[in-house]
Amino acid sequence: MSLRHAALGLLAQSPGSGYDLLKRFEHTLAHVWPATQSQLYTELGRLEAQGLIEVAGTGARNRKEYAITAAGRDELQEWLRHPVREVPRDANLLQVFLLGEVDADVAAAHLAELEGRAREHLAALQSLDRSIAWDDSARDRYARLALDSGIRQRRAITEWAADAQGAVRAHEDDPSR
Amino acid sequence: MSLRHAALGLLAQSPGSGYDLLKRFEHTLAHVWPATQSQLYTELGRLEAQGLIEVAGTGARNRKEYAITAAGRDELQEWLRHPVREVPRDANLLQVFLLGEVDADVAAAHLAELEGRAREHLAALQSLDRSIAWDDSARDRYARLALDSGIRQRRAITEWAADAQGAVRAHEDDPSR
DNA sequence: GGGACCATGTAAGTTGTTACATGATTAG
DNA sequence: CTAATCATGTAACAACTTACATGGTCCC
Numbered sequence: 001m002s003l004r005h006a007a008l009g010l011l012a013q014s015p016g017s018g019y020d021l022l023k024r025f026e027h028t029l030a031h032v033w034p035a036t037q038s039q040l041y042t043e044l045g046r047l048e049a050q051g052l053i054e055v056a057g058t059g060a061r062n063r064k065e066y067a068i069t070a071a072g073r074d075e076l077q078e079w080l081r082h083p084v085r086e087v088p089r090d091a092n093l094l095q096v097f098l099l100g101e102v103d104a105d106v107a108a109a110h111l112a113e114l115e116g117r118a119r120e121h122l123a124a125l126q127s128l129d130r131s132i133a134w135d136d137s138a139r140d141r142y143a144r145l146a147l148d149s150g151i152r153q154r155r156a157i158t159e160w161a162a163d164a165q166g167a168v169r170a171h172e173d174d175p176s177r
Numbered sequence: 178m179s180l181r182h183a184a185l186g187l188l189a190q191s192p193g194s195g196y197d198l199l200k201r202f203e204h205t206l207a208h209v210w211p212a213t214q215s216q217l218y219t220e221l222g223r224l225e226a227q228g229l230i231e232v233a234g235t236g237a238r239n240r241k242e243y244a245i246t247a248a249g250r251d252e253l254q255e256w257l258r259h260p261v262r263e264v265p266r267d268a269n270l271l272q273v274f275l276l277g278e279v280d281a282d283v284a285a286a287h288l289a290e291l292e293g294r295a296r297e298h299l300a301a302l303q304s305l306d307r308s309i310a311w312d313d314s315a316r317d318r319y320a321r322l323a324l325d326s327g328i329r330q331r332r333a334i335t336e337w338a339a340d341a342q343g344a345v346r347a348h349e350d351d352p353s354r
Numbered sequence: 355g356g357g358a359c360c361a362t363g364t365a366a367g368t369t370g371t372t373a374c375a376t377g378a379t380t381a382g
Numbered sequence: 383c384t385a386a387t388c389a390t391g392t393a394a395c396a397a398c399t400t401a402c403a404t405g406g407t408c409c410c
Binding site for chain 1: 179182183186189190205206207208209210211250253254256257258259260261262263264265266267268269270271272273274275276277278279281283284286287290291294314315316318319320322323325326327329330332333334336337341344345348
């Protein structure tokens with residue numbers, strides 16, 4: 001039920017068309033809450049039907065400019081009062097959990113690949129951070145905090161993956177069974 | 178598409194009924210890949226239809242004991258060769274990103290609650306780690322690695338949440354605009 | 355005129371959630 | 383006998399993905 005609030009939140013920051021929002025999803029929310037074009041347009045229709053957003057104007061090429069309504073802002077602020085309780089599904093951890101079902105060398109290669117990917121992801125987030133000209137608005141302050149959280153989590157994963165390979169290798173050398 | 182492999186993986190570790198698997202999901206995969214009863218039984222039916230698992234025997238109370246087949250093991254091992262590429266959706270980060278849309282005191286309370294939750298979660302994982310009598314089997318070694326990854330990620334989030342509150346408070350005191 | 359990009363929508367299929375429904379066995 | 387637990391399934395709905403479909407406008 002979060003895409004709904006993601007769209008509402010972006011419209012609270014500034015009005016725009018479905019197409020505009022899609023670009024914003026791709027640029028700023030790609031690593032946090034990806035959305036497809038199909039999903040977005042469907043959701044915008046629903047939000048409008050519920051009176052949380054409205055068509056503030058139309059432009060060329062059938063463009064519909066959406067804006068958040070007072071009711072929408074209330075709904076958004078209520079949602080932001082408390083952190084959502086969700087169990088984050090992590091397919092990579094699931095795989096690690098099951099890694100005993102393959103040969104030790106395959107498992108080691110898997111962990112090495114995980115580490116490489118995490119390192120790349122970390123580098124991408126850091127370069128994103130550097131490439132943005134942050135201002136001192138509340139919007140940028142919180143966006144930056146969110147990005148920082150992502151960076152720290154990726155860093156933790158990178159370090160873990162390196163240590164995990166060490167542990168596996170140590171056991172391979174000395175399977176003190 | 179991961180529930181399928183989660184079920185396959187648990188059956189690779191040892192055979193069991195849908196009910197057994199459900200308990201194992203609750204006890205060992207609750208923080209990694211939650212599954213509902215409904216979903217599991219549906220998936221077991223599909224896996225059996227595809228020949229990746231089979232009914233190895235039946236017991237009292239309509240119990241069907243499933244076991245992985247050779248084809249199932251191949252499928253699982255192929256899946257475990259490479260880490261899955263997935264963008265982890267994080268509703269909590271989405272909320273942080275949008276926190277500029279509420280008053281500063283509400284945002285601060287939100288972050289404080291996030292920190293408290295992360296701290297509780299971290300404590301729960303650590304106590305789980307201590308409560309398990311780990312042996313030196315490959316299964317336990319990788320399960321422990323997975324748990325360790327979760328612990329480190331939670332720790333990173335806890336630290337981030339504390340720092341984030343500091344940053345927000347510092348700005349409230351001196352909104353050097 | 356044509357290619358790049360703006361712009362919106364629908365359809366079919368998969369995955370996941372919540373609720374409903376039923377019945378067998380065991381332990382006290 | 384009765385409550386707890388074992389055990390399996392279906393239905394309805396929400397969320398998400400992939401693919402299809404169409405047309406407008408701008409710039410060269």
